Amino acid sequence: MIEAQTLTKRYGAKTAVDSVSFTVRPGRVTGFLGPNGAGKSTTMRMIMGLDNPSGGQVTINGRPYAKHKAPLHEVGALLDAKAVHTKRSAYNHLRAMAATHGIPNSRVNEVIELTGLGAVAKKRVGGFSLGMGQRLGIAVALLGDPQTVILDEPVNGLDPEGVQWVRHLARDLAAEGRTVFLSSHLMSEMALTADHLIVIGRGRIIADAPIQDIIDGQSKARVRVRADRPQDLLNPLAGDGVSSQILEPELIEITGVDPRRIAETAQRTGVLVYELTPLQLSLEDAYMQLTQAEVEYQSHSLSPTTPEATQITIPVEGRRP
Amino acid sequence: MSAHTTTSPSPTKNAPGPRAGSGITFSRVLRSEWIKVTTVRSTVILIASTVLVMVGLAVLAAWGYAQLAQSINDGSLPADLQAQGPGSPAVDALTTPSSGLIFGQLLIASLAVVLIASEWATGMIRSTMVAVPGRTPALLAKTVVAAAVAFLVGLLSAMVSYLIAQPILGSQDLDFALTEEGVLASIINTGTFLALVAVISMSLGTLLRNTAGGVVTAVGIFFVLPVILQLLSGLAAWIPDAARFLPGEAGNKMAAVTAAEDALTQLQGGLVMGAWALAFLVAALIATKKRDV
Incomplete structure (x- = not known):
């Protein structure tokens, strides 16, 4: 369970996260959706104690992340696949992370197996593709067998098979009763994975509801x-x-x-x-409507196109394979 | 990649939740930092080369003292050197074990800066701070590991230097026993000096978060600052007085065999440099605690 109360982060005059409050509950996949620059990563970094909030607070299982005695057993997070020393092997990186909590090497081998890193585990991380880096990040997140799992843009750089694997992983973790908090800027990805959606734009929460409600409410x-x-x-x-x-x-x-x-x-x-x-309005359309006013970087098409031509509606019932 | 991921995605069959008896302890964080030091090849190479360079310098020094002694003995010392008064090779020879410090401190400073600044450069620092969100234990453990490595490098280098130098010095009857006054202390303090260099340099690396900046600043403090103060010493009487309290100067006195008149004693030198190290470390800990990573 993650609880944020009027959480705020300011960088100078710019407010990246503006007094957001939300609760991420166990037993379901909560999607954290927003355009690039909306404040998703900053919020997640505050949850994990990397950034100090300018105001408000955020707790995991009742206390701030840094106050837990065994934080890796409480929360596992993939915030940034590049948060690894490039000259160290994946195996040794995991070993060093595990050592801080006395997690045995057998668990290190388990997560390597689980994330499909077996063939490259002894190689230097510097040579990893983005996809392998993501898998290593997920391996670190699962190391402590945590109750809460936070993944920032986990499917970035993954091949289609890897994308599907992350979807199943997220759904399985939630089915086991864990809290799963997943960010993406892709509505289609959320539609396939999340049960509940928190939509953020320009640092403010613009929707916090079951996926179905978001579609219904906007259309x-x-x-x-x-x-x-x-x-x-x-x-x-x-x-x-x-x-x-x-x-x-x-x-x-x-x-x-x-x-x-x-x-x-x-x-x-x-x-x-x-x-x-x-x-029914597609989730993609609903998302566009929600965030239209909140987009930080708006792109303009070069040639005028008719909006009807780009509107493709998918029936929402079929969103899960 | 796709071939390896047929495994069941379920991470465990057990119910989720923390396991009993596992959590962060300082000894575990120490172990993690030790794994980090030993699993990056360039770090290990730097440590090994420091020992080699320090021993090599000591061998050169021993050879130099032996040559000098020989020149004095057979009266072939060049006139200009004789005019300066060459000092006593027998006294100078006692400093052989610690003579590798001049470059050793530079290499250890680089090592300590690299250990922390590379984490900032690669983003590893975020993994470290997530695993040990209290942050202070992580930086303390890293400092302890760096200081311990530096101490052992200094002690080992000085000890090996002593052993290798004896036959070279012995050719001119300059060899000496470990039990001679100040010798063993000087060998041990070669390690202590490097340990304190490591603490100061790691703190600099933490404050600056940048490898190049950290190394340059460390070199500035240990090498350039004393030279500048020496150049300026004519301007005011207090400048040479103050120069004695620079960390590098004080540290060198700590590793000396005998204390010169008007200079800091070994103990005073050690205390001054220790105070510097503590000040840098506290600044680094405060910055680490407050900073966004």
Whole structure:
């Protein structure tokens, strides 16, 4: 269990993390989502006692990280895959980390096996690829068999097989009753792994809810309708907060009206409706909507594109393999 | 990579939670720091070369004293040297075991700076601070390990130097016993001096977080500062007085066999340098505790 209370970090005039409060509970995967520069890493570094908060506090299992007698058994963290001496081998790095807690070499070998580092464990970390570095970081995080696991962008640089392995690992750890806190700037990654989502933008929490709620909360009802006379259907529906798009002569998308009202209107006006499909907003879209105002670095496309062309909706039910 | 990861992702079958009896203790942190020192090849090479360089310098010194003594004995000493008064080779020869210090302190200073600054350079420091979030035990353990290594390097070098030098000095009857006054103390203090150099240098590396900066500053303190003060000594009477209290100067007096008049005694030298080391260490500990890493 991780509890942050009005946690703040300022660097000079810039506020990286602005009075955030949240709780990360055991038994589920909590995603920490935000665009680059939103304050995810800074928050995680404060959790692990690397950065001193400018205000507020954060505790793990009831006390600040540094106050634990056996911190590696409480929390395992991958914050930065490069936090390793490049001239030391992975095996010796793990051995040195383990020694601080009297963790036996047998556990070092276990985590090497678990993270698939066996073939490169005796090689210098300096020659590691980003993916191998991530695996070593995860090996360190698991060393103390901790109750809480914190992983900052764990799938960065991993091959597709490695990405899937991290997803399963996170889900298995949560299933064992552990607290799993996972950051990413990729909504699609969160959609596949997380149960609960904390969204951060420009140092402020903009959403803290189950994934499903975030999707529901952000999306207005959007309905795809096939009808013989779309215009006759749209005219009576027009009103505040209602918008529509004619995609094909007999295919329209209506936003802001629930499906029942459309059906009622169709019945009243005598318009033939042969498809009425409620659409769900993709998590990606929901995320974009949430963070649009909060993005630190906004990119602009070079050529004007129609927003419809880039909007791909995936049904959320199928988000987990 | 993909071939190695067919293992079950489940990290353990046991219920999660801390295991009884395991946690951070200072001796465990010491052990971790010892593993770190011994598992980077360049560090081990630097330690070994320090011993070689120190012994080599001592052998050269012994040979020099023997040559000088021979020249005096057969009256072939060059006139200009004779005018200076060559001093007594028999007295100078006693300093042979510690004569490697001049370069030894430079190498040990580099070693100690590298041990901590390389952690900052590579990002390893974050792993260290996560494993030992109290931070003070981590830096203390690293300092203890560096000081112990430096002490052993100094002691071993001085002892080996003594043994190798005896036959060389013996050719001119300059050889001496360990039991002669001040000799054994000088050999032990060669180690003590290097241990204190290590403490000061590691503190500098911690404060500056930069290998090059740390090494340059350490060289500045041990080599350049005394020279500057010597150049300025004519300006005011207090300057040469103050120069005696520089860490390097005081430390050299500690490792000396006999104390010159007006100079610090071995004990005073040791206390002065110890005070410097303590001051640097406290500054480094405070900085480490407060800093974001």
